[in-house]
Amino acid sequence: MSAPATAPTDVLAATRRRLWAALETRDEQAATAAVLGAHDAGVPAEDLLLDVIGPVQAEIGAEWAAGRIGVAQEHAATAIQDRVVGALAHRTADGPRPETGEAPRHVTVACVDGEWHALPARLLAEVLRGRGFVVDYLGAHVPTPHLIAHLHQTGTDVVALSSSLPVRLPTAHAAVTAVQAIGLPVLVGGAAFGPDGRYARLLGADGWAPDARAAARLLAVGPPRPRPARLPVDPPHLADQEYTLVTRARTRLVLQTLQGLEDAVPAMASYTDRQRERTAEDLAHIVDFLGASLYADDPELFTGFVTWTAGILRARGVPGGALVAALDLLADAQRDFPRTRAHLVAGRRALLPVPAPPSPGPHS
Structure with a gap:
């Protein structure tokens, strides 16, 4: 489950420019061609996900924040990005399984209840697949009872929860506690948990990662050790x-x-x-x-x-x-x-x- 080789920075920069130009005109065909063409030229899928699609998505948000694009244009660009990720995923095989014959680790990736910013979780899911993990990607806005029901029906080893907005911290706390209550460890990530993971610690998560590569490295070592079962405890404040x-x-x-x-x-x-x-x-x-x-x-x-x-x-x-x-x-x-x-x-x-x-x- 090693990380793939990385592409030259100038190639990645050129691909970002082509992708951005396509998104500005809402040209899905050109956006897909920019990413898949780079992949055909030898750029690893993980680099395209994290060093092209991810940064371009951040730029879309910055343009909206500065008032240079509207909500509808931001939504259209995000929808195209999601379909580009899907196109890349469909043409790339899952990563190699461990040579020892050991079963690959099984990860469930989901956004917490009320969290609709799903692209970061989608990118993580595809990165993990590319590194040989078995992944259940549940998408945006997963109510905690439905998440727990899914976990009872699968052989998941670890749950990765994503949230971009701090207003979801109480909901994330409930999800972390519920997953731990059935004996599974929880890795969290996303802007909601603070730049240094301070809120992940507050919520009692078993692990935190600042980005998808860090999450993959952490999981490659082994799932975080689950905390002993305990009754839910609110922060004392x-x-x-x-x-x-x-x-x-x-x-x-x-x-x-x-x-x-x-x-x-x-x-x-x-x-x-x-x-x-x-x-x-x-x-x-x-x-x-x-x-x-x-x-x-x-x-x-x-x-x-x-x-x-x-x-x-x-x-x-x-x-x-x-x-x-x-x-x-x-x-x-x-x-x-x-x-x-x-x-x-x-x-x-x-x-x-x-x-x-x-x-x-x-x-x-």
């Missing part, structure tokens, strides 16, 4: 009930803050119905990430989201004062919740040096 109370009050907090913004931000008087809906959606995301930061007890989770949101709003011409006002209104409503208020204050403080959104540059 949740005893203050602030996470529960804030998440239960989500709808009320959004409505109250929206009403307060209409008085605090005069420009809202001229908003269209669609602009008001977008503002309510933004407020809901803010409350969701506030809840996630309370669950993880990490204000940096919230400040990271707030500064990212500020860049998104700036790229769309929304006055920055509206976001500051929203945090002030939420903090005032949470004056009886010291931990929640501290996270909101940290978010407001982080808005002071918000950088401008990235400028257009050559795609490489």
Whole structure:
């Protein structure tokens, strides 16, 4: 189960440019030809997955965040990317089995319940197949009861769970605990778990990997050792009930803050119905990430989201004062919740040096 040889960086860069150009015009045939043509020329499938398709997908997200492409274009490009991965997978054989005759390790790869960003998990599944693992890829948004039912029916050795959004941490925690309860180890990955895996440790996962290659190396050594069966235990900081109370009050907090913004931000008087809906959606995301930061007890989770949101709003011409006002209104409503208020204050403080959104540059 060794890693394949890698392709020259200039070849990978050229393939990324061809793929990006095809995605810009939503030309699925050209996108597929760019990747499969590189494979015909000798570029390993793993390099195409992780050094071409993966980075291009990140660039799609960056272009959306900067306001240079819309949601529909982002969805179209992502759908094409998924089909390109499928085309590459159909023409490449699974990797070699171990020479010892030992049965290959069986991995179930899935996104946690509510997680719709499936491409990272798909890339991991294909990388593992290419390295000789037997893989069940369950895709996006797998409810935990359905995941457990699947595991009972298969000979899985280890479960790899993916999540990109920290708001899914409570759901991921439930999935990790449920899988461990039937005696299987859990490896987690994705942006939701923090750049250094800090939230993976908080949730009690058996292993964490920053990317697909690291996950494959970890699994090649052997499945993580499962933790002894134990009753589910919440992180001790949740005893203050602030996470529960804030998440239960989500709808009320959004409505109250929206009403307060209409008085605090005069420009809202001229908003269209669609602009008001977008503002309510933004407020809901803010409350969701506030809840996630309370669950993880990490204000940096919230400040990271707030500064990212500020860049998104700036790229769309929304006055920055509206976001500051929203945090002030939420903090005032949470004056009886010291931990929640501290996270909101940290978010407001982080808005002071918000950088401008990235400028257009050559795609490489």
